[in-house]
Amino acid sequence: MPVDPFLEPMLTSLPPMPEQIDDWDAFRTQGRQGSDAMVEQLTEPGPEVHETRTVSLPVAGGAIDLRVYRPAGEGPHPVHVFLHGGGWVVGSVHDKYIDVVSRERCVGASCVVVAVDYRKAPEHKFPTGLTDAQAALEWVVENAADLDVRPELITVGGQSAGANLAAGLALKLRDEQGPRIALQLLEVPALDLTLSLPSHETYGTGYGLHVADVRRLGPLYLSSPDQATNPYASPLLAPDLSGLPPAYVMSAEYDMLRDD
Numbered sequence: 001m002p003v004d005p006f007l008e009p010m011l012t013s014l015p016p017m018p019e020q021i022d023d024w025d026a027f028r029t030q031g032r033q034g035s036d037a038m039v040e041q042l043t044e045p046g047p048e049v050h051e052t053r054t055v056s057l058p059v060a061g062g063a064i065d066l067r068v069y070r071p072a073g074e075g076p077h078p079v080h081v082f083l084h085g086g087g088w089v090v091g092s093v094h095d096k097y098i099d100v101v102s103r104e105r106c107v108g109a110s111c112v113v114v115a116v117d118y119r120k121a122p123e124h125k126f127p128t129g130l131t132d133a134q135a136a137l138e139w140v141v142e143n144a145a146d147l148d149v150r151p152e153l154i155t156v157g158g159q160s161a162g163a164n165l166a167a168g169l170a171l172k173l174r175d176e177q178g179p180r181i182a183l184q185l186l187e188v189p190a191l192d193l194t195l196s197l198p199s200h201e202t203y204g205t206g207y208g209l210h211v212a213d214v215r216r217l218g219p220l221y222l223s224s225p226d227q228a229t230n231p232y233a234s235p236l237l238a239p240d241l242s243g244l245p246p247a248y249v250m251s252a253e254y255d256m257l258r259d260d
Contacts (some may be wrong), residue, residue: 003254005205011206024089024123031090036169041094046103059135062068062177065117066136068094068147071107075148078111080185081137083118083158083165087214088221091162093117101159112149114140119163122220128234133157133169134178141179157185160209160240162202164190167247174243188257191236193218197259204256209258236260 003011021027051070056063071077082105084091086100093115094100106113118132137156143150158166163186170184191199195214204211222228231238251258 001253014037016206016210017216017238024120028090028092028120032092035036036096039100041179043100046100047107048104049103053141057135057139059119059132062119063091064119064132064136067099067102067115067117069102069113069115070148071106071110071112073110075112076144076150076192078109078182079140079144079147079149079157080105080109080112080113081140081154081156081166082115083133083156083162084115085158085160085162085188086120087217088121088126088161088164088189089217089231091236097116101211109154111172112147114147121217124228125223126221126227127168130172130232131166132169135166136171136179137169137173137179152180153182154179155183155185156181157183158189158216159187160190163187164193164233164235167191168232170244170247171235171238172232173226181245184245185250186247187236187250188252189249189260190214190253190257191260193232193234199259200256202256203254207254207256209256214256 044227049069050072054067055066055068057066082102084093084095098115102113102115105111114136116133116136118129137154139153140147140149154187156162156166156169166184167186167189168180173179173181195211200211222233227233229237
């Protein structure tokens, strides 16, 4: 089918990634302001939830924020660990878009949502974001009673780079015999950082996500080029996918990540 006419002006207005970024904090702030303005113009507010709170979770070398959304009704509830997108370098659980999505998941699935503000590259390279995601999931398990959630019904998911982390987390927990995950929800996931799939070129320009930008994100996220073949960085390249939780994979027709 053709591109939705509603989206065509947005696709042509999205700027490419700057050639050089000297101040990442300022770049992220500017991006958040633009994203928040777009959300205010184009989306409805997220539904009301019973409770929201922010938890500061100590991790090796620092701390990360977890944004917890609780639905109405008596628990214990299922729980969804949500990892936002942003090319591993931008995005936050405090973005308005992430708040809307988290609220929709919380109410629509009647589950507790724990959105993870994992640390970003290039200051924190692979596997920091992945280990932050693991720390968040393990915190959920350890605090299941306080959260009033069912530890046997933990799902993990994300969008784009966040889906990459979610899929890598599922592999890592399987290999380490960690907490069991009931389901992976992978939305337009980036699963092959070698960028060797046909759609990376076919839809790599003109559709919002540019392959030239993604090629620049790789060295920002990875400490060395050979890490692109590490299954925890490129889950699609894992030699063995047995023993993983079921995955619901969402793709977009005009997206360079479609073949992922």
